[in-house]
Amino acid sequence: MGAGLVASLARPGGNVTGFSHITWELEPKRLELLCELVPQATVIALLVNPDNTGNSYIRSMQEAARAKRVQLPVLKARTEGELDMVFASLGELQAGGLLLAPDPFLNSRSKQLVALASRDAIPAISELREFTVAGGLISYGIDDPALFRQVGIYAGRILKGERPADLPVQQPTTFQLVVNLKTAKALGVTVPPLILARADEVIE
8 A cells, every 4th residue: 555556455446456465564573582582682683685675664673672672783785795794793793683674685595594594603583484494593474375375366256257446455364483493402592482382383
């Protein structure tokens, strides 16, 4: 709606409807989870791709960090080489954790990010389940397979003659919290029982 594609979520109008991908709105929750995992941390670094990150997002995340009483230095990378430089700076910042911003470039480098976080013993959180499956500590994000199934249902309804203008824009309702206990042990991180109880998947 912010992009002006629809009149409202409930009544989109025109010839456009679909599903809102609210991954950016989940970032404060990811920060909260990381703070629960490393409560002693006073600095949590935020890694963003400067080509895909607005100032409003950074301001909102810094506000969320202040509410958690942690510093949130913003680190930027748009190439693989810059990722190496980012991790080299984490020690100087005395960062106790790393928050990975949602971004196609960063998401496509999950294995590299896992390797760097493991090498430098940095607890990190991503939106992608694939990050945690590859050896990352934790992820929290939209259940994409469930979302894609709903998209398919909507497409079928439109192909059968329903008008997009009459189909509300849907928001995701299913989310995945995945924890890698093997990685937590390697990092010396104790996963709180409440996080384990809420986890949809625990990798051991």
